[in-house]
Amino acid sequence: MKLLGAVLVFAAIATPTQVSEVAIDNFNFAAPTITVPVGATVTWTNRDDVPHNVVSTDNAFKSPVLDTDQKFSHMFETPGTFKYYCSLHPRMTGQIVVNR
Amino acid sequence: MATRDDEQGMDRRGFLECMAWVGTGAVWTMASGVLKGTPLEASAYGAAKMAGGLRFVQISDSHIGFDKAANTDVTATLREAIAKIKGSPEQPSFVLHTGDLTHLSKPSEFDTLQQLMSELSLPVFYVPGEHDVLEDDGKSFLQRYGKGTLGAGWHSFDKDGVHFIGLVNVVDLKAGGLGSLGRGQLEWLEKDVKHLKSSTPIVVFAHIPLWSVYPEWGWGTDDSAQALAYLKRFGSVSVLNGHIHQVMQKVEGHVSFHTAMSTAFPQPAPGMGPSAGPMKVESERLRSVLGLSRMSFHAVNHPIAITDVTLADTM
Numbered sequence: 001m002k003l004l005g006a007v008l009v010f011a012a013i014a015t016p017t018q019v020s021e022v023a024i025d026n027f028n029f030a031a032p033t034i035t036v037p038v039g040a041t042v043t044w045t046n047r048d049d050v051p052h053n054v055v056s057t058d059n060a061f062k063s064p065v066l067d068t069d070q071k072f073s074h075m076f077e078t079p080g081t082f083k084y085y086c087s088l089h090p091r092m093t094g095q096i097v098v099n100r
Numbered sequence: 101m102a103t104r105d106d107e108q109g110m111d112r113r114g115f116l117e118c119m120a121w122v123g124t125g126a127v128w129t130m131a132s133g134v135l136k137g138t139p140l141e142a143s144a145y146g147a148a149k150m151a152g153g154l155r156f157v158q159i160s161d162s163h164i165g166f167d168k169a170a171n172t173d174v175t176a177t178l179r180e181a182i183a184k185i186k187g188s189p190e191q192p193s194f195v196l197h198t199g200d201l202t203h204l205s206k207p208s209e210f211d212t213l214q215q216l217m218s219e220l221s222l223p224v225f226y227v228p229g230e231h232d233v234l235e236d237d238g239k240s241f242l243q244r245y246g247k248g249t250l251g252a253g254w255h256s257f258d259k260d261g262v263h264f265i266g267l268v269n270v271v272d273l274k275a276g277g278l279g280s281l282g283r284g285q286l287e288w289l290e291k292d293v294k295h296l297k298s299s300t301p302i303v304v305f306a307h308i309p310l311w312s313v314y315p316e317w318g319w320g321t322d323d324s325a326q327a328l329a330y331l332k333r334f335g336s337v338s339v340l341n342g343h344i345h346q347v348m349q350k351v352e353g354h355v356s357f358h359t360a361m362s363t364a365f366p367q368p369a370p371g372m373g374p375s376a377g378p379m380k381v382e383s384e385r386l387r388s389v390l391g392l393s394r395m396s397f398h399a400v401n402h403p404i405a406i407t408d409v410t411l412a413d414t415m
Contacts, residue, residue, distance in 0.1 A: 026375035
């Protein structure tokens with residue numbers, strides 16, 4: 001147990017954690033473009049009364065369907081621009097720009 | 101037509117309203133869910149009462165599983181819609197459900213829907229809405245309702261000389277786009293209608309509107325023009341949709357477009373709210389914005405007559 005705890009602490013220190021939030025609200029990704037460093041985790045939260053999902057247009061990631069207040073997180077480990085949309089309501093689009 | 105209506109004692113105003121319905125120009129009627137008492141609805145109901153022809157009912161957007169403020173008991177309101185159908189003095193031959201049977205595609209939601217609909221003891225034809233194909237590419241839907249259908253659930257059948265076509269425009273949607281039929285389904289549609297006489301009345305039913313109601317909210321279908329092109333030679337085409345949880349109508353030449361109310365919750369008129377999401381109304385008003393649509397063909401060479409009936413209506 002002790003060893004595991006030490007490893008977790010070490011991991012937390014070694015990886016600079018940056019968490020970015022994107023709310024899904026009124027059939028929109030509230031921040032349609034966000035810029036994060038490599039290694040950042042982005043969390044989407046559905047604030048609507050209807051389900052949405054988060055699907056990357058190049059299949060890099062896909063969330064399960066998010067009902068009200070459910071969240072989905074994805075860590076971006078490579079630089080680039082990742083476009084995504086809600087495959088239920090495809091007018092809803094956004095992108096994550098990942099910088100080195 | 102004038103003679104027939106005069107025989108039925110229709111006054112001049114009623115006649116003009118009827119002509120507006122069958123007119124060749126575009127007629128736009130927009131209402132936030134209720135058509136009761138409007139001239140169009142009155143004349144359509146009059147025609148339905150005269151009819152000895154084919155009758156069927158459209159219900160839509162039952163969203164079994166939804167439990168938010170806009171309607172915390174969608175099972176009860178669907179049950180009321182079913183009671184309305186059962187209580188009608190003129191029984192329909194069958195029912196069309198134009199999608200969003202469930203809210204989250206859960207097996208338990210499909211089971212509840214199935215159990216409620218079975219109380220009708222009528223054939224029910226389904227097309228899926230986007231809420232019915234959430235997790236598993238529509239397998240839950242197709243296991244229950246896919247028998248005799250192709251692709252994601254499209255199919256056609258004939259009833260009393262009318263050709264019915266159920267289309268699916270809620271799968272494989274592209275980022276930034278609207279509803280989509282896809283090439284495979286369009287090719288099937290072209291073949292499906294190829295051998296029909298142009299005098300055959302056509303009824304198309306699909307979840308998302310096949311006309312551009314309000315693209316800003318995704319209320320339209322990217323490749324619907326191609327589908328309508330295949331139907332252009334037919335003298336009577338009726339397009340029945342759901343998805344927008346309110347009644348809208350448009351007549352364009354020989355094609356009449358109609359969307360039905362939801363049995364679960366209303367949505368705002370286009371652009372009249374922050375988004376297309378569920379709209380909460382005062383609880384005493386809820387049943388006046390939920391309902392179903394009764395359809396009939398007076399005769400094969402007549403346009404379809406559509407009566408939108410709210411849960412608050414007594415008829």
